[in-house]
Amino acid sequence: MNRMPEPMVSVENLRKSYGDAEVVRGITFQIFRGEFFGLLGPNGAGKTTTIGMLTGLVEPTGGRILIGGHDFFLKPMQSKAKLGFVPQSFALYPTLCARDNLAFFARIYGLRKGRLKERIAAVLDVVGLRDHASQTVATFSHGMKRRLNIAVGLIHEPDILILDEPTVGVDTQSRNAILETLEGLNKSGVTLLYTTHYIEEAERLCNRVGILDQGKMIALDTPATLVRNLGTGIVRIEFNANPDDTLLRQIGHLGSFRVIDDRSRHLRLETDRTDRAVREFLDLMDKRSGMLKTLDIIEPNLETVFIHLTGRTLRD
Numbered sequence: 298m299n300r301m302p303e304p305m306v307s308v309e310n311l312r313k314s315y316g317d318a319e320v321v322r323g324i325t326f327q328i329f330r331g332e333f334f335g336l337l338g339p340n341g342a343g344k345t346t347t348i349g350m351l352t353g354l355v356e357p358t359g360g361r362i363l364i365g366g367h368d369f370f371l372k373p374m375q376s377k378a379k380l381g382f383v384p385q386s387f388a389l390y391p392t393l394c395a396r397d398n399l400a401f402f403a404r405i406y407g408l409r410k411g412r413l414k415e416r417i418a419a420v421l422d423v424v425g426l427r428d429h430a431s432q433t434v435a436t437f438s439h440g441m442k443r444r445l446n447i448a449v450g451l452i453h454e455p456d457i458l459i460l461d462e463p464t465v466g467v468d469t470q471s472r473n474a475i476l477e478t479l480e481g482l483n484k485s486g487v488t489l490l491y492t493t494h495y496i497e498e499a500e501r502l503c504n505r506v507g508i509l510d511q512g513k514m515i516a517l518d519t520p521a522t523l524v525r526n527l528g529t530g531i532v533r534i535e536f537n538a539n540p541d542d543t544l545l546r547q548i549g550h551l552g553s554f555r556v557i558d559d560r561s562r563h564l565r566l567e568t569d570r571t572d573r574a575v576r577e578f579l580d581l582m583d584k585r586s587g588m589l590k591t592l593d594i595i596e597p598n599l600e601t602v603f604i605h606l607t608g609r610t611l612r613d
Contacts, residue, residue: 302329302330302331302332303329303330304327304328304329304330304363305328305329305330305332305365305456305488306327306328306351306362306363306364306488306490307361307362307363308324308327308361308362309325309360309361309362309363310324310359310361311325311357311359311360311361312324312357312358312359312360313343313347313350313357313358314358319358319512320343320346320512321343321347321357322511323359323360323513324347324360324509324512324513325514326507326514326517328457328488330488331483331486331487332488332504332505333479333483333491333502334488334489334490334503334504334505334506334507335491335492335493335499335502335503335505335506335507336348336492336509337493337496337499337506337507337508337509337603337611338492338509339510339607339610339611341511342509342510342511342512342607343509343511343512343513344492344509345461347509348459348461348490348492350362351369351490352380352382352459353369362376364376364377364379364380364457365379365456365457367379378453379455379456379457380455380456380458380459381450381451381452381457381458381459382450382458382461383446383447383449383450383458383459383460383463384446385461385462385463385465387442388402388446388449389434389445389446389449390434391434391435392433392434392435393434394430394431394433394434395421395426395429395430395432395434395445395448396417396421396431398445398449399416399420399445399448399449399452400413400417402449402452403416403417403452403453406452406453408452408453416453417452420448420451420452421448423447423448423451423478424444424445424447424448424451424478425474425478426441426445429441438471439466439467439471440467440468440470440471440472440474441471443463443466443467443471443475444471444474444475444478446463447460447479451482451487455487456488457487457488457489457490458482458489458490459489459490460479460489460491460492461492462492462493462494463475463491464493464495464498476498476502479491479502480502489502495611496598496600496603499599503520504519505517505518506518506519506520506523506599508602508603508606510606510607515607520599523599523602524597524601527602527605527606528597528598528599528601528602528605529552529567529569529601530567530568530570530571530574530595530596530601531565531566531567531568531594531601532552532565532566532568532571532574532578532594532595533563533564533565533566533591533592533593533594533595534564534566534578534591535589535590535591535592536562536563536564536588536590537562537587537589537590538588539560539561539562540562540564540588544581544585545561548566548578548581551566551568551574551577551578552566552567552568552570552574553567553568554567555567562590565604566578567605571594571596575592575594578592579592
């Protein structure tokens with residue numbers, strides 16, 4: 298009989314209100330030991346607040362968090378010792394070199410002497426910065442700072458690493474280096490909780506993803522299962538002129554569509570029969586020469602699932 302993996306993080310009915318505004322509305326989920334878990338949501342969904350509560354930076358209004366079996370609020374020190382946090386902002390001292398930054402944070406966690414040197418060397422290797430250990434952080438590229446930020450989160454060997462959009466603002470080469478580093482960490486047994494505004498990162502990295510919207514967890518499963526159960530094709534349409542009501546009604550027979558701008562020149566059509574819908578739409582356009590500006594087809598994937606559930610793209 299197969300045993301269920303052990304939960305590394307358990308969140309039960311977690312809530313957060315600011316005055317009368319409830320921004321996290323009773324979410325419940327688990328992250329299992331060794332899992333790569335993605336937390337996705339459009340701006341304002343409650344994702345940042347949730348991460349804040351999981352790391353102790355935001356006090357919940359209600360609910361319960363367990364980290365490695367420890368109640369986060371009854372045993373905060375034991376809980377925090379098990380997690381590392383890589384914030385979106387840089388938690389670095391620019392006038393210090395990479396090694397001294399790591400030494401500063403390592404001492405906060407109680408690392409001393411040989412153990413401190415050992416961990417600094419290890420995490421510099423993990424993020425590919427060994428040759429830059431003595432270089433002042435102020436001279437680092439954006440991507441190098443991102444990698445050092447990850448090294449800081451790893452310095453005390455946490456059981457779970459929480460990363461809040463660690464690839465924001467980096468070039469393609471640096472992004473690939475960061476993603477390869479995270480894949481390697483996960484293969485070595487580190488549990489990861491990952492937030493991103495890049496849907497392709499979630500598809501590449503995550504065993505499961507949870508989708509937050511308006512403070513609620515509206516979907517949680519593997520990317521493949523979400524696409525199979527909720528994925529639809531999307532046809533993005535842009536016109537050169539405002540479509541009339543007759544054309545809009547005809548488009549409505551092809552699938553569910555959403556107007557993206559006030560003049561209806563940009564539409565997003567969801568359909569289970571992409572090929573057929575496109576053919577029929579192009580037949581309509583034959584009678585309206587010069588009206589169609591662009592047409593873009595997206596086959597069912599995690600992005601179309603996200604749009605279907607929230608009505609927005611991940612970067613909206």
